[in-house]
Amino acid sequence: MEFVNKEYFLLLLLLIPYLIWYLLHRKTSEPTMRMSDTHAYQYAPKSLRVRLMWLPMLLRIIVFVLVVVILARPQTHSNWGSRTVEGIDIMLAMDVSTSMLAEDLKPNRIEAAKSVASEFISGRPDDNIGLTIFAGEAFTQCPMTTDHTSLINLLQNVRTDIAARGLIEDGTAIGMGLANAVSRLKDSKTKSKVVILLTDGSNNRGDISPLTAANIAKSLGIRVYTIAIGSKTMAPYPMQVAGTIQYVNMRADVDVKTLSEIASTADGQFYRATNTAELKKIYKDIDKLEKTKMDVKKFSKRYDVYQPFALAALIVFLLEILLRLTVFRRIP
Known part of the structure; x- marks a missing residue:
């Protein structure tokens, strides 16, 4: 597989500041509750929902990567072969x-x-x-x-x-x-x-x-x-x-x-x-x-093969919205 517009992969560098912002912002954006003593909750097990709080963020990253791949125009390999x-x-x-x-x-x-x-x-x-x-x-x-x-x-x-x-x-x-x-x-x-x-x-x-x-x-x-x-x-x-x-x-x-x-x-x-x-x-x-x-x-023509990536991006995007509005919904 080849990519016509390889320069679009430079957009993946934007993920670095996004991850830094997410890690810093998460500590200040999560709701808190004042308690006199948290010793009783020190060894309390975390629920599956708490363990997967990072999943929507990961899905957004996957959508972004797939969009970049689409912009790079993936194509089937095409060349003369003997x-x-x-x-x-x-x-x-x-x-x-x-x-x-x-x-x-x-x-x-x-x-x-x-x-x-x-x-x-x-x-x-x-x-x-x-x-x-x-x-x-x-x-x-x-x-x-x-x-x-x-x-x-x-x-x-x-x-x-x-x-x-x-x-x-x-x-x-x-x-x-x-x-x-x-x-x-x-x-x-x-x-x-x-x-x-x-x-x-x-x-x-x-x-x-x-x-x-x-x-x-x-x-x-x-x-x-x-x-x-x-x-x-x-x-x-x-x-x-x-x-x-x-x-x-x-x-x-x-x-x-x-x-x-x-x-x-x-x-x-x-x-x-x-x-x-x-x-x-x-x-x-x-x-x-x-x-x-x-x-x-033998000669094989070039064909754009962005369709599977576009379909995957749409599915992941809809999944991220669904999870954010249901399982991982936050109450202010």
């Missing part, structure tokens, strides 16, 4: 074309892929992981990071309607998606660099062929794991017709041959996922990849 962890650099390349709305996986392909990928990310806290999304074009949704909370939030915000709304060209640019992910890994210093490419279609867009991108990955020491998602026959696909949703059966269009060649070229492995359970198993298999050491820097 540590060495075991991890690898991973780029997820995910197809977001409109065909990913097919519902052969529940609730649909894109949501199943996002859910399983989120579990995979959460299970690898020490890895640098980034996200590339592609349809007819490709771009980086999140660069590699160990801030997996932000990465998962960005992943959950991925939608297939960016192509339907014309924000990017629809289609399946596998080569562009892979090339984008590879470009994020090319300067990595780690021993293990991996791209996990997931798609449900065949390459039909883009200026870079999938095998060209795979060869680039191979030359940079990047392994590529490819996942073909979707059923092997027909899949229900939602279409808007006259303002309503109508389902049509869509034939599987995934290019298994090209995805296998990509994985073979880039020293990876090809997988086929026709349901969510198989997709989870695939990510568990990939989770067994070798790990390598890397340095990670």
Whole structure:
């Protein structure tokens, strides 16, 4: 814990004259009674109330100290820290074309892929992981990071309607998606660099062929794991017709041959996922990849933590008033 305004602690020096005044004033302020002889009261036991007459004064001091602490603005510790962890650099390349709305996986392909990928990310806290999304074009949704909370939030915000709304060209640019992910890994210093490419279609867009991108990955020491998602026959696909949703059966269009060649070229492995359970198993298999050491820097923000001190000061202040007006009340 740190204090922004440490100079306020100098106010604690005011307690010294207050204690001196209290000890001197107490002898003259307490009520007295004249008696001819006090010998009989010399060994009389003192009541608990008499023994605790100093308690209100102590509570006032505690309130003052807590107020000074609040004025000093306590904050949580905040600094850059470096540590060495075991991890690898991973780029997820995910197809977001409109065909990913097919519902052969529940609730649909894109949501199943996002859910399983989120579990995979959460299970690898020490890895640098980034996200590339592609349809007819490709771009980086999140660069590699160990801030997996932000990465998962960005992943959950991925939608297939960016192509339907014309924000990017629809289609399946596998080569562009892979090339984008590879470009994020090319300067990595780690021993293990991996791209996990997931798609449900065949390459039909883009200026870079999938095998060209795979060869680039191979030359940079990047392994590529490819996942073909979707059923092997027909899949229900939602279409808007006259303002309503109508389902049509869509034939599987995934290019298994090209995805296998990509994985073979880039020293990876090809997988086929026709349901969510198989997709989870695939990510568990990939989770067994070798790990390598890397340095990670973590940053924590500063947060004011005066609230507990303010609450304690209020409680002690009210307690002091209550005791002074009841148990320790003095009758002039």
